[in-house]
Amino acid sequence: MAYFGGLGGLGGLGGLGGLGGLGGLGGLGGLGGLGGLNASGLGSLLGAGGGSGTDPLTVQGLQNSAQAISHAAGNANPHASRELDFSSVQNLGVWADWVRASLYLSDFLSELQWEISSDSDEIVSLAYRSRTGSAPQVFYEVVRPDAAVFEEQLKYVRSYMDQRPERTPEILSQLGFPSPYFAMILGLNSARNSNTLELITVTQVLAAHVAMIVKHHLAIRRPDRIGATVLPMIPTPGHGSFPSAHATEAFAVTRVLEGLVDASQSHYPDPDKRKRLLRKQAERIAVSRTVAGVHYPVDSWAGALLGKMVGEIILNKCGVSQVMTGLKYEAKAESDFMLSMYKDPDWKDHGVSELQNCQVAESANFKWLWDRAVGEFDL
Helix, strand or coil: CCCECCCCCCHHHHHCCCCHHHHHCCCCCCCCCHHHCCCCCHHHHHHCCCCCCCCHHHHHHHHHHHHHHHHHHCCCCCCCCCCCCCCCHHHHHHCCHHHHHHHHHHHHHCCEEEEEECCCCCEEEEEECCCCCCCCEEEEEEECCCHHHHHHHHHHHHHCHHHHHHHHHHHHHCCCCCHHHHHHHHCCCCCCCHHHHHHHHHHHHHHHHHHHHHHHHHCCCCHHHHCCCCCCCCCCCCCCCCCCHHHHHHHHHHHHHHHHHHHCCCCCCCHHHHHHHHHHHHHHHHHHHHHCCCCCHHHHHHHHHHHHHHHHHHHHHCCCCCCEEEEEECCCCCCCCCCCCCCCCHHHHHCEEEEEEECCCCCHHHHHHHHHHHHCCCC
16 A cells, blocks of 8 residues: 555644643643644644743743842853753653643654555545554444435434533534543543643644544535535534544543553542443443534544554553454444444444554654653652
């Protein structure tokens, strides 16, 4: 296969929109999901980590204070000093969180490639290189559905409308990244779990960027564009419907947190229950977008499968060895999206098939963050 679209060593920097909020996260997802972004995030990114004291009065005060006290340091002769270690992963700990986020994004996207095929079916294939110089390995393929699939799917979108009053608080508070909904399940807080929350946010950002690549090429219109009675309860996002980025993000986070729960067995007395709750939460986040009128159920299928694979790539980059079996999706018009269907072999009836196994090499940057997140669960 001839792959193109790889982002190269600096690939992630073109997609820094969405990272800016990391500087002011406070750990609980104030970043704003790409599913509903109304700005690139670059403005806040460039100002993140600068600290306080940038108001005019404080700036003037600092100047006056510097002039008044500088004589106390004595003469201006230089003193011997040394710099931080060259190209050391340990330097991540002294950078601002948004700088680390930029490095994670570049690291992840530099190995991502994609191929667009339109010979018979219109297919988007995503591939990942396990290490520099290796051949790309396909981990996700999705076939562009016919228009008739989405016309049939409208009945599901309309059937979910009666849940809108009940789900309104969730739908509105999940317009951005829904980190608090995962934090609730694992009892996370920003004082103790800042690295875990950073891992969650980075996973969401990466998943969203990958979803946007697929959305762009498939170019599927939203339900309200083909069904006059859908009438979404929130503004329709300005990008394609298929796959759902919210589903991609939610299932990527779930996969990473499942790995974190497994690595913290001594912390939780009920790890299996936590993992079931994480998966159920991801399902609810995805389905709420159909309730809102902005996604078809098959969007959630395509997004959940993509999110699973993104999460497994991240786990491998974190040093948690996972056997990755690639997935292919061909949407079925009669498919609703439910967690009970989202497993092998049941999902084969809904258009899911397996590709070859893939390998992804460990990344020093991701391993650094992973180890610090796991350390937050020591008793």
